[in-house]
Amino acid sequence: MFTKYLILKLDFNKITVIYNSRKEVLCNNHQIIICIILNSTIAYLILAHKAPAQLRNLIKTLNTKDVYFFIHIDKKQNLDLYKKTVSHLTNVIFLSDNKRHEGTWGGTGIVKATIDLIKTAKTLANFERYILLSGQDFPLQSNEAIQEYFNVNKEKDFIDIEPLNSNNNKNKYQNRILKYRFEISTNRNDYVLIAPIWKKMFYSKESFINVYTLLKKRKIFKLMNILINRNNNLDITFFCGSQWWALKDSTICKILNYLELHPEYIKFHQNTLLLDEIFFQTIIKNIDVAEERINSSLTYVNWSRKNVSLPVLFKSSDYEELSEASKTHLFARKFDEEIDSNIFEVVADNLLK
Numbered sequence: 001m002f003t004k005y006l007i008l009k010l011d012f013n014k015i016t017v018i019y020n021s022r023k024e025v026l027c028n029n030h031q032i033i034i035c036i037i038l039n040s041t042i043a044y045l046i047l048a049h050k051a052p053a054q055l056r057n058l059i060k061t062l063n064t065k066d067v068y069f070f071i072h073i074d075k076k077q078n079l080d081l082y083k084k085t086v087s088h089l090t091n092v093i094f095l096s097d098n099k100r101h102e103g104t105w106g107g108t109g110i111v112k113a114t115i116d117l118i119k120t121a122k123t124l125a126n127f128e129r130y131i132l133l134s135g136q137d138f139p140l141q142s143n144e145a146i147q148e149y150f151n152v153n154k155e156k157d158f159i160d161i162e163p164l165n166s167n168n169n170k171n172k173y174q175n176r177i178l179k180y181r182f183e184i185s186t187n188r189n190d191y192v193l194i195a196p197i198w199k200k201m202f203y204s205k206e207s208f209i210n211v212y213t214l215l216k217k218r219k220i221f222k223l224m225n226i227l228i229n230r231n232n233n234l235d236i237t238f239f240c241g242s243q244w245w246a247l248k249d250s251t252i253c254k255i256l257n258y259l260e261l262h263p264e265y266i267k268f269h270q271n272t273l274l275l276d277e278i279f280f281q282t283i284i285k286n287i288d289v290a291e292e293r294i295n296s297s298l299t300y301v302n303w304s305r306k307n308v309s310l311p312v313l314f315k316s317s318d319y320e321e322l323s324e325a326s327k328t329h330l331f332a333r334k335f336d337e338e339i340d341s342n343i344f345e346v347v348a349d350n351l352l353k
Contacts, residue, residue, distance in 0.1 A: 043068050043121040055135040064147075110275070110276045137335070140330060146330050158247070165237070173238075184214075192213055192214060194207055234264060234268060237282075299333060315340040
């Protein structure tokens with residue numbers, strides 16, 4: 001377990017709380033800094049883009065001793081609206097404006113935000129567990145059960161991983177690895193996919209329509225990319241899976257080390273579609289992580305229900321499904337307080353006690 005220090009800085013008429021990963025005691029004419037030893041095991045990394053009150057409820061529900069929250073708020077949002085809802089909590093850290101990204105669906109911003117969340121957490125401590133959630137998640141088990149689960153499974157990582165190649169899913173492989181994704185605007189699904197001109201798949205009606213779309217939108221400079229073959233010069237095999245994971249510290253360290261040693265990996269993915277479902281899976285499968293220690297994601301998401309928008313937005317009527325999911329998962333998504341605000345109380349009263 002990591003030991004860190006709560007540093008209270010008393011500076012004349014104001015008191016500032018500072019957190020540091022090392023013991024520090026200073027005294028001079030202006031300030032006295034007092035260190036109190038604390039322990040921490042879980043870093044919740046949360047990506048949020050809406051509903052400040054719902055995010056507050058998520059943090060309040062998960063808040064217990066030995067946890068910290070690192071929050072990325074989409075760059076298009078007013079950060080202060082989120083900060084003030086949890087201003088009384090000293091274990092909640094929001095990424096500053098220079099580390100905030102636009103979380104456009106299918107774009108790279110979500111992954112960049114996740115990397116910054118990891119790095120920010122690591123500057124504070126070496127947590128035992130890093131858990132990636134969205135602001136529209138909610139726990140399916142109590143904080144005590146979550147802590148106990150990770151205590152029992154200290155050496156395991158929890159992330160969905162499957163091969164991404166032309167054999168098991170040709171279209172997915174082509175769209176995500178062989179073609180360039182060009183963003184037209186930050187609106188959902190407002191992008192085009194175009195293969196390099198050296199690929200046979202470029203010569204299709206769809207490609208010419210997409211090229212015309214970029215020209216019409218005056219995105220000519222982006223078309224320069226298609227003159228370059230999107231080769232995989234990384235000498236790695238690609239993998240994919242759900243965006244949501246819970247990784248142990250040693251795996252997080254290996255991921256950061258890989259990114260430092262291979263800047264070309266991020267460069268390659270600047271125009272990758274749905275990078276958040278590829279980025280970490282591919283790294284983990286190409287570094288030294290034991291196969292038997294990789295387990296399925298602990299976040300339950302329903303992508304299979306018919307005749308509804310996916311993923312399913314859970315409501316109170318879905319309690320039985322969530323109750324069943326709680327037997328094998330610690331968290332679930334997706335929830336929306338504007339659709340059903342009672343579901344949180346239903347889950348809390350029945351599953352979290």
